[in-house]
Amino acid sequence: MGRRIIRLLETKNTQPRTVPLNRRATETIAEALKHPVRPADTDLVFFGEPGQDGVRRPYNFNKVWLEIKESIDLKDFRFHDLRHEAVSRFVEAGLSDQEVAAISGHRSMQMLKRYTHLRAEDLVTKLDKSSA
Numbered sequence: 001m002g003r004r005i006i007r008l009l010e011t012k013n014t015q016p017r018t019v020p021l022n023r024r025a026t027e028t029i030a031e032a033l034k035h036p037v038r039p040a041d042t043d044l045v046f047f048g049e050p051g052q053d054g055v056r057r058p059y060n061f062n063k064v065w066l067e068i069k070e071s072i073d074l075k076d077f078r079f080h081d082l083r084h085e086a087v088s089r090f091v092e093a094g095l096s097d098q099e100v101a102a103i104s105g106h107r108s109m110q111m112l113k114r115y116t117h118l119r120a121e122d123l124v125t126k127l128d129k130s131s132a
Contacts, residue, residue: 006019
């Protein structure tokens with residue numbers, strides 16, 4: 001936690017990777033790890049109750065996610081859409097494609113570009129700065 005990185009062993013693309021964390025993410029994970037109700041029998045940060053087999057698995061947030069969406073009448077929005085948004089904001093913040101891919105876990109620039117949606121308004125500002 002002191003280095004503000006996290007090692008993800010099980011990932012969507014099956015490739016373990018080390019991901020840098022911003023301050024807020026670091027604080028959130030540190031709080032979760034120190035929480036008094038966190039059981040000693042797990043290495044998981046966000047954990048669920050043990051199943052019938054006694055194995056504790058990651059917390060399944062889907063029910064809560066759907067309830068939140070319904071409570072604010074947000075129908076056309078998937079949790080995965082947040083990844084698209086984050087990738088686009090990283091690019092707009094000036095991170096290189098390789099830096100964004102290291103954070104997001106995209107293995108090809110082609111896939112990364114599918115996720116990146118730049119706003120024309122932000123490009124106008126960059127164009128103005130480059131021609132000054």
